[in-house]
Amino acid sequence: MNPGIRGIAVNTFRESARNKMFYLLVFFGVLFALSSRLVSFLTLGDAMKVLKDTGLAAINFFCVLIAIFTGINLVYKEVEKKTVLAILSKPVRRDEFILGKFLGLALTMLAALAAMAAIFFAFILLNGGGFDWRILLYFAMLFLELLVIIAVSLLFSAFTTPILAFIFTVSLYLIGHVMWTYNEFKALLRAPAMKVLSEILYYLLPNLDKFNIKNEVVLGTAPGAATILYTVLYGAVYTAALLALAVLIFRRREFQ
Amino acid sequence: MKALEIKGLKKSFRSNFLIRRYDILKGIDLDVEPGEIYGFLGPNGAGKTTTIKCVLGLLRADAGEVSVAGQPAASVEARRRIGFLPENPFFYDYLSAREYLRFATSLFAIPQAEADGRIAALIHRVGLSGHEDLKLRKYSKGMIQRLGLAQAMINDPELLILDEPFSGLDPVGRKDLRTLIFSLREQGKTIFFSSHILQDMELMVDRVGIILGGTIRRQGRLSEMVERSTQYYEVVCDRIAPRELAQIQGDFASRDGHFILTLPSEGDVNLVVESIIHNGGRIVAVTPVKMTLEDIFFSEMAGGAPPAPTSRSGETGGGAR
Ligand SMILES: Nc1ncnc2c1ncn2[C@@H]1O[C@H](COP(=O)(O)OP(=O)(O)OP(=O)(O)O)[C@@H](O)[C@H]1O
Ligand SMILES: [Mg+2]
Numbered sequence: 001m002n003p004g005i006r007g008i009a010v011n012t013f014r015e016s017a018r019n020k021m022f023y024l025l026v027f028f029g030v031l032f033a034l035s036s037r038l039v040s041f042l043t044l045g046d047a048m049k050v051l052k053d054t055g056l057a058a059i060n061f062f063c064v065l066i067a068i069f070t071g072i073n074l075v076y077k078e079v080e081k082k083t084v085l086a087i088l089s090k091p092v093r094r095d096e097f098i099l100g101k102f103l104g105l106a107l108t109m110l111a112a113l114a115a116m117a118a119i120f121f122a123f124i125l126l127n128g129g130g131f132d133w134r135i136l137l138y139f140a141m142l143f144l145e146l147l148v149i150i151a152v153s154l155l156f157s158a159f160t161t162p163i164l165a166f167i168f169t170v171s172l173y174l175i176g177h178v179m180w181t182y183n184e185f186k187a188l189l190r191a192p193a194m195k196v197l198s199e200i201l202y203y204l205l206p207n208l209d210k211f212n213i214k215n216e217v218v219l220g221t222a223p224g225a226a227t228i229l230y231t232v233l234y235g236a237v238y239t240a241a242l243l244a245l246a247v248l249i250f251r252r253r254e255f256q
Numbered sequence: 257m258k259a260l261e262i263k264g265l266k267k268s269f270r271s272n273f274l275i276r277r278y279d280i281l282k283g284i285d286l287d288v289e290p291g292e293i294y295g296f297l298g299p300n301g302a303g304k305t306t307t308i309k310c311v312l313g314l315l316r317a318d319a320g321e322v323s324v325a326g327q328p329a330a331s332v333e334a335r336r337r338i339g340f341l342p343e344n345p346f347f348y349d350y351l352s353a354r355e356y357l358r359f360a361t362s363l364f365a366i367p368q369a370e371a372d373g374r375i376a377a378l379i380h381r382v383g384l385s386g387h388e389d390l391k392l393r394k395y396s397k398g399m400i401q402r403l404g405l406a407q408a409m410i411n412d413p414e415l416l417i418l419d420e421p422f423s424g425l426d427p428v429g430r431k432d433l434r435t436l437i438f439s440l441r442e443q444g445k446t447i448f449f450s451s452h453i454l455q456d457m458e459l460m461v462d463r464v465g466i467i468l469g470g471t472i473r474r475q476g477r478l479s480e481m482v483e484r485s486t487q488y489y490e491v492v493c494d495r496i497a498p499r500e501l502a503q504i505q506g507d508f509a510s511r512d513g514h515f516i517l518t519l520p521s522e523g524d525v526n527l528v529v530e531s532i533i534h535n536g537g538r539i540v541a542v543t544p545v546k547m548t549l550e551d552i553f554f555s556e557m558a559g560g561a562p563p564a565p566t567s568r569s570g571e572t573g574g575g576a577r
Binding site for chain 1: 312313316332335336338340344345347350360363365411
């Protein structure tokens with residue numbers, strides 16, 4: 001791998017690995033996932049189903065939280081604290097910097113997710129459940145979603161403050177999860193121009209619901225191979241486009 | 257070939273609402289010969305850091321050309337040959353000096369085996385031995401500055417660009433840095449450093465460029481600049497009556513029983529000295545008084561256009577950022 005990208009990725013990973021906040025969030029993710037046991041006592045119905053449902057949701061929530069909070073600072077902090085000066089004056093191109101940052105955070109999320117998933121699997125086994133490969137598929141899809149989220153927050157981090165980046169990223173995240181209502185929304189529009197605009201917007205906004213296969217997994221089913229392949233492609237293309245945009249913006253930047 | 261050549265470099269900043277434009281660099285021309293120590297001198301806000309950042313591509317110049325050893329400075333190739341110490345540097349505070357330097361070697365793709373030896377040597381060279389495994393958040397300002405020097409040398413660069421390298425260093429540190437810079441020149445490196453501290457410059461540089469109001473006012477060998485600028489001669493004498501002395505040279509001062517005369521040229525000195533001896537006086541000393549870099553600096557500051565950027569900086573400082 002390109003030395004610049006690798007060096008920056010490793011260092012980005014190390015930054016998270018030395019951040020207490022990171023462990024705290026992972027810890028809470030695990031804690032909430034395990035507390036699904038309590039929920040399953042309190043609710044009627046299939047206890048294992050509730051356990052999986054609530055546990056996966058907790059892991060999902062905390063992973064997204066870690067990704068957003070780390071992502072919105074990723075580039076901003078480097079520029080603000082001027083650590084970027086000593087790096088970009090070395091033979092590191094700006095696209096390498098952005099890619100390194102992205103991969104570093106992706107690696108971080110992989111580690112966080114792997115840790116949470118391992119504990120969660122052990123927890124299911126302890127509670128009399130069996131190993132279900134569909135849950136593994138769920139985590140894989142979640143990771144894909146996290147890549148999109150990282151790319152979104154990184155893009156905003158490349159030109160704006162963490163607060164604004166947070167607001168933008170969270171907005172996109174929320175919109176991305178109600179995209180299934182989009183057709184109803186479109187039906188409300190009358191003007192043809194608005195219809196065209198909404199059509200364009202439909203393809204620009206991230207359709208994050210595609211990545212969430214929790215309901216299927218909990219019910220013991222899974223999307224077909226074609227759907228999964230399509231989702232993987234979608235995630236890859238969307239992430240690549242975001243990164244390309246982030247690079248374009250970052251190339252234009254000046255460092256005071 | 258020049259180690260560094262800047263031609264017609266221009267840079268302006270716009271205020272927040274893009275309404276006002278501040279021309280900070282108005283056409284910088286300077287060149288640095290290989291193997292020399294070049295001092296980039298200018299008052300606060302003159303545009304030193306801006307120039308350096310344009311050279312490194314951290315700021316986009318509006319116009320002008322910059323080349324490093326004949327290559328465009330913006331190229332990755334050129335940056336392989338450069339070592340840069342930013343002004344008031346900051347490095348990842350969750351790393352130790354050793355870890356940071358290792359990170360730096362990874363960016364240059366220096367093999368691990370070679371890197372470790374180089375890092376150990378550099379840590380010793382900048383005087384951080386014993387602190388190399390301490391996290392940078394526990395470093396003092398001077399220690400960070402030393403690490404900054406080490407990371408600038410990590411790729412064994414031909415050209416070192418140091419922005420205010422002496423800031424934050426105590427007298428020992430300053431002396432160490434002078435020794436370091438001299439040893440780098442001995443190795444054949446080129447050193448380009450900025451400062452507004454005249455004393456640092458005067459002690460070390462081969463050539464100096466004075467930047468003021470966004471242009472280079474003077475550039476040349478420091479020795480020549482100073483040599484050509486013998487301003488006057490000072491003659492100290494005694495054992496002569498003030499009244500007699502006044503007839504030889506009307507204008508003099510007296511101090512501790514000596515008389516001090518200030519003469520504009522060598523010719524005057526001969527005449528005056530002869531007359532004093534002739535009148536029974538004694539010559540204590542004849543000293544040619546040369547301009548110091550400080551005098552040159554202040555005469556430039558007084559002589560030229562008003563130092564616009566400094567007067568403006570207070571106004572734009574925060575708002576334009
Ligand atoms: N982003 C900006 N917007 C507007 N003006 C700026 C900006 N950055 C720098 N300046 C102005 O450019 C001028 C030159 O700044 P620069 O940092 O290059 O000075 P310097 O010579 O390095 O000074 P010092 O000795 O204090 O480090 C200053 O007047 C400063 O206010
Ligand atoms: Mg400066």
